[in-house]
Amino acid sequence: MAESGIDYSSLFAKNLPAASGRWGGFPKYNFIGGHNNPDEIPVEGLIEASARVLRQDGQSLATYNLSSGPLGYNGLRDFLVEKLAHYRQIRANSDEILITSGSNHAIDLMNQVLLEPGDTVITELFTYQGAVNRLRKLQVNVVGVPLDEDGMRMDALAMTLGDLQKQGVRPKYIYTIPTIQNPTGSILPVERRHELLRLSAEYRVPICEDECYADLIWDADMPESIRSLDPSNHVLHIGSFSKNLSPALRLGYILAPWEVLSQMLACKNDGGTGALGQMVVADYFQNNYRAHLDQLCASLKHKLDTLVKALQTHFGDAVSYDVPPGGIFLWVKFPEHIDTKKVEAAALAEGVAFNPGSDWAADPDAARNYLRLCFALASDEIIEEGIAKLAQVFRQETGVPE
Amino acid sequence: MAESGIDYSSLFAKNLPAASGRWGGFPKYNFIGGHNNPDEIPVEGLIEASARVLRQDGQSLATYNLSSGPLGYNGLRDFLVEKLAHYRQIRANSDEILITSGSNHAIDLMNQVLLEPGDTVITELFTYQGAVNRLRKLQVNVVGVPLDEDGMRMDALAMTLGDLQKQGVRPKYIYTIPTIQNPTGSILPVERRHELLRLSAEYRVPICEDECYADLIWDADMPESIRSLDPSNHVLHIGSFSKNLSPALRLGYILAPWEVLSQMLACKNDGGTGALGQMVVADYFQNNYRAHLDQLCASLKHKLDTLVKALQTHFGDAVSYDVPPGGIFLWVKFPEHIDTKKVEAAALAEGVAFNPGSDWAADPDAARNYLRLCFALASDEIIEEGIAKLAQVFRQETGVPE
Incomplete structure (x- = not known):
């Protein structure tokens, strides 16, 4: 019988992150x-939603991805189509939306499709740690554009894009959190949104619009999403159910041109995003958003x-x-x-x-x-x-x- | 305003898999x-479980990973400790178990921690497509060991390990589905399980025991799991809730030495596995397994x-x-x-x-x-x-x- 233990340290891959400590x-x-x-x-609303949606679609839990296919539960994508239309002025079909296991998963898939070591991505100078850490881990060059009280400065972005172009660098995307910017909390005015789209077209660099916090505005008027102002395919639009409902559910989404979405789908080898959360959130929000x-x-x-x-x-x-x-x-x-x-x-x-x-x-x-x-x-x-x-x-x- | 579209094909990373078609x-x-x-x-059992567990722990949906930390929902890991003890003779603590988004996710994390291009992994000659495809994608050398009606042949495994050793190759792990082998459906007899552990110790190669189907045996006596026969740390034990309940839920787990688990945790940057499925499955199975x-x-x-x-x-x-x-x-x-x-x-x-x-x-x-x-x-x-x-x-x- 085996007695000596395995020396796992001699088997580990190189360049692993530091091991986690006990929680x-x-x-x-x-x-x-x-x-x-x-x-x-x-809690009570989620209980009601669970009962209703399980009675309606519970048997489909026997199949991978329910009966909805790999983009995610139809009910949740249908809710998003309505929500995006009503609150964010976005016209989208449900087959342009991919449900992901949190918005970071959408970022991961987007990065997998677009990025290689040595690539460049533009972000706001102060930005979401999860996004910038992912880019660094992929050995991507992160260029930060200064913000003011109205979000990313378009004069600075234009200069950055121009400088990079002179160096022969075409950034892979511009990552922005325009509506309740993380961490500064600003809202990018609509004029800057138009200017951002203009620069995106001029330099042929897509925009990743991360709207994880856009549902949580109490006083201000919310400008239309950048995606809603885009007559073409410049914007990869990301959202989440972590902030408007629950981070533990791990549900996010990306709205993207099929050209990009079909590549993301090919990389999404997780057997689908967990179904029960999708079902319950769809039912709950259809009735209580x-x-x-x-x-x-x-x-x-x-x-x-x-x-x-x-x-x-x-x-x-x-x-x-x-x-x-x-x-x-x-x-x-x-x-x-x-x-x-x-x-x-x-x-x-x-x-x-x-x-x-x-x-x-x-x-x-x-x-x-x-x-x-x-x-x-x-x-x-x-x-x-x-x-x-x-x-x-x-x-x-x-x-x-x- | 932007009018010309982005040419995404000029932005894609190299070597992407073929894009997915419409479902x-x-x-x-x-x-x-x-x-x-x-x-x-x-369905009715899941509805009851949802109501009970949401009333009990629903508020903790406000925090990442509920209040359970990154290994997964305490209730589900507690259920697994009992189930593994009762049905698989495995003594484990709940902090040796990591809940994953399906068992493939456990395989992915294990691979991330252990594998680099050019490494070697031993599998059964006929084996799970998802496992072998993942290995090929990682540019890992997959060596298949022939099976007979009792599963992996230990004489052939011994020969393979010996041959690889002569070539200076230490495989990173032996992947086996010993209990309802996929695809042959065989059950590895207990004597072979002991021999497998002996070979694991002799050649210092860990065993990945994938038990996704072990709950679905109707007639035969089920031999003890390999993990239960291991007095040391040779076995990485994987299981799933896809086959005993629902694949759409995307819930699996891995039981592994902390040395390995702590590295897997460090690589698991998904913000936790979806909580609602974990909660409902834990409650349902605690009462109805x-x-x-x-x-x-x-x-x-x-x-x-x-x-x-x-x-x-x-x-x-x-x-x-x-x-x-x-x-x-x-x-x-x-x-x-x-x-x-x-x-x-x-x-x-x-x-x-x-x-x-x-x-x-x-x-x-x-x-x-x-x-x-x-x-x-x-x-x-x-x-x-x-x-x-x-x-x-x-x-x-x-x-x-x-």
């Missing part, structure tokens, strides 16, 4: 991770107010931020000399988790004196306590706030 | 794809009987097969001169889909005169009609049956 639970003051508001999970979003947004706005008050109380003028018109995060600026990354461990030791700005940027150094605070998960009490603790830690580690 | 629905006589029996989806499996197995055995009768009627002695003691497929042998792949298109034109043997083998040529028929999805009537049609097509295309 120790969430920190008490959890301002990271993009979680949602537990009080707004519509607007009411759920209204209530969720009201709760998020309240939490943001709580967060802003806590920051005013405990940080005063030491930090600055634009209060976003929606979303689940606040992007906080510290004085230039502060590197928030250096405070991360000390804060975590006190149970406070935040995203250092340098993790949320195409150029880490440019975001060194920022941090991102997610506010959807924490209760009012936890927000108040957590920000008080965070101020203590920053004072101790950096002298700011004084 | 045209399932063929009428569908003997492929590993689907399950629609009549045995426990044995009763469901008994009923499902009875229905599958009945369908297999129908299939065998239809083959006898329409093919007579022109084909041969070992009637398997479980599972959802039958491996059918034709005379040596027949290449079933050449009949695939003609059969499909008549609405009959089967798996040509050459797609289901480490060495395609060795399985050229075989085909695989999945019998769980089709009704008795469809099985009878479909096999009659299949015989017509084979007669027309090959002269067999006469």
Whole structure:
């Protein structure tokens, strides 16, 4: 009988990421991770939806992809066609939509189809960590375009595209989060959306429009999606059910020209995205979308107010931020000399988790004196306590706030 | 405004697989794809489970991975600990189990951790298409070991390992489906399981034990899993909920030493496997596992009987097969001169889909005169009609049956 163990370290592939540690639970003051508001999970609504949709389509769970084929559950794609038309002015057919296991999965498939090591992708200078980490892992050159309070600066984008063209570089795509930009929370005005499309056409570079947060706007008018303004095929439009309902469900989607979608499908070798979540979300949102979003947004706005008050109380003028018109995060600026990354461990030791700005940027150094605070998960009490603790830690580690 | 479209073909990565076609629905006589029996989806049981588990844990849908961490939902891993102990004699802790989006996802993560182009993996000569295709795509050398009616031949495995050692090659793992082998349906006797572990230790090559079909045995005694016989860390044990419940749910798992699991976790950048399926399956199986499996197995055995009768009627002695003691497929042998792949298109034109043997083998040529028929999805009537049609097509295309 076998007695000596296998030495797996001698079998591992080269260049693996560092092994994961054992999971120790969430920190008490959890301002990271993009979680949602537990009080707004519509438990009874989901129970009703489950019963209804299982009675209707449950038997099709016996087949891969239900009876809907590899693009995903018909009911969910039908809901998206209506939702995109009604709220985002997008005319699409359900066979232009691919359901994915979260929006990151859509990004992965898009990257698999478009990218090779050495390629270039343009992003906003401050941007979603998951997108930029994926690009770095693929050895892709990430070029960040500066933002202002209205999102990506089109003058800077034009300059970047021109410079790259002079170097003989055609970027593979322009990644933007135009509507509740992550992490800054801005909304790109419609004029800039038109200009972005013009530049996309001029330089023959597609736009990846990531609208994961677009459902979570409470006050401002929402400009039409870039995809809705596109008369041709310039836009790969990504969305998610993580932010408008539940991140644990792992459901996202991409709306793309068939030329791209058919290649993504060929790379999607997962046997389909999990069916039960698709079925239940389709049924629930077909009946409850607007009411759920209204209530969720009201709760998020309240939490943001709580967060802003806590920051005013405990940080005063030491930090600055634009209060976003929606979303689940606040992007906080510290004085230039502060590197928030250096405070991360000390804060975590006190149970406070935040995203250092340098993790949320195409150029880490440019975001060194920022941090991102997610506010959807924490209760009012936890927000108040957590920000008080965070101020203590920053004072101790950096002298700011004084 | 943008008018000219993007030429995506000029942006695609090199070496993409062929683009997918539009999905045209399932063929009428569908003997492929590993689907399950629609009549045995426990719709009312799943509705009850959904209500119970959502009332209990629904709020945790607001957080990535519920409150269970990246290994997967605690309730499902707890169920697996009990199931593996009771039915497979495996002692495991829940933190040795990683829930994946189907068992192929477990294979993908294992491959990501262990494999590089040019590596070697040993499989059974006739084996699961999904496993061998993944290996080929990774440019891994696949070495097939012949089977007999009792599964992988240990004399042949010993010879293969010895030969590879002489060439200086240490295979990365031995992939086996020991319990209802795919596609042959055999069960590896316990003596061979011990011998396999001995060879694994001697040559320091881990075993990947894929037990996706082990729950679907109706008559035979099931030998203990290889993992249960292993006193050390030789076995990476994979299972699935696709075959014992529903493939559309996309739920599988791997039980592995933490050294391997922690590396797989680091590569699993999907934000967790979809939570709702995990929750509902955990609750349903905690209360209904044995009763469901008994009923499902009875229905599958009945369908297999129908299939065998239809083959006898329409093919007579022109084909041969070992009637398997479980599972959802039958491996059918034709005379040596027949290449079933050449009949695939003609059969499909008549609405009959089967798996040509050459797609289901480490060495395609060795399985050229075989085909695989999945019998769980089709009704008795469809099985009878479909096999009659299949015989017509084979007669027309090959002269067999006469």
